[in-house]
Amino acid sequence: MTCLALDIGGTKLMAALVDGAQVIDVRRIATDRAAGPAAWLDAAQALCAGWKGRYSALGLAVTGAVDARGLWSALNPETLNIPPRTPLTELAEARFGLPALARNDAQAAAWAEHRFGAGQGRDTVFLTISTGLGGGIVSGGRLLSGRCGLAGHFGQTGGAGTSGRFEDEVAGRWLARAARAQGRALEAPEIFAAARAGETWAEDLRTCCAERVARLCADIQAMFDPEIIVIGGGIGLSENFVETVDAHLPEAPDLLRPALARAGLGAEAGVIGIADLARSADRSRAK
């Protein structure tokens, strides 16, 4: 069964036709951050107008928290300013004329990595480290969602020895701010390129980022005891990042040491995961 999967993120909006783990067709545009939920869905609908009749299930993987009733809210409005409790599934169903399933983007990606990627068949915690930091947890073959859809939002914790919100002290926004404080107006990809070229200031920032992620992974191991922690996102997938995190894991008895892996499905994990979840939701509705 082919599924139409939409991914609404803080920087890009993606529409994909997905069959199993296969992305058959995909289109992307920049998210018009000021436009708001109705306009984002209108833009998604325009993006896949030519795909009518090619799909029979609908899933949405979105930045922000989505609860069991499909109500959608921002946790960090800096990522995307979603009005509290936006009726996401209702808005999507009205436009596409199909029952919709919506989940947080990193939760959907965690499911995809568990089903088809680096965490296949295993208890998996997934981390996406890009502009911000998101995550998802699959335990006992179930994707955890939580009371309000919050499960796995590690970027919102004050964890890993940081003093504020974790994603503000480790991910892309922090890297750019830290570089700016040294008089360098650069974004994360350029900072990492400078680190690869051997510039000490950039290597130091990259190491600091990896050290904090390593501390978070150790905490996650103690909290959820997953078989694998899968790391993705622009920063997470950058060259040797997972190896650097591994090298900075705190000293701990073997039992507490996490196994780390680079994400296997790249930027399409969110749409692959939500398509699989939407298909199973459809099957249970049909029973």
Ligand code: BMX
């Ligand atoms: C933020 C939060 C998470 C999201 C993560 C990565 C909002 C709007 N988003 O921590 O829900 O998973 O960013 O989002 O509060 P992305 O768009 O960078 O993938």
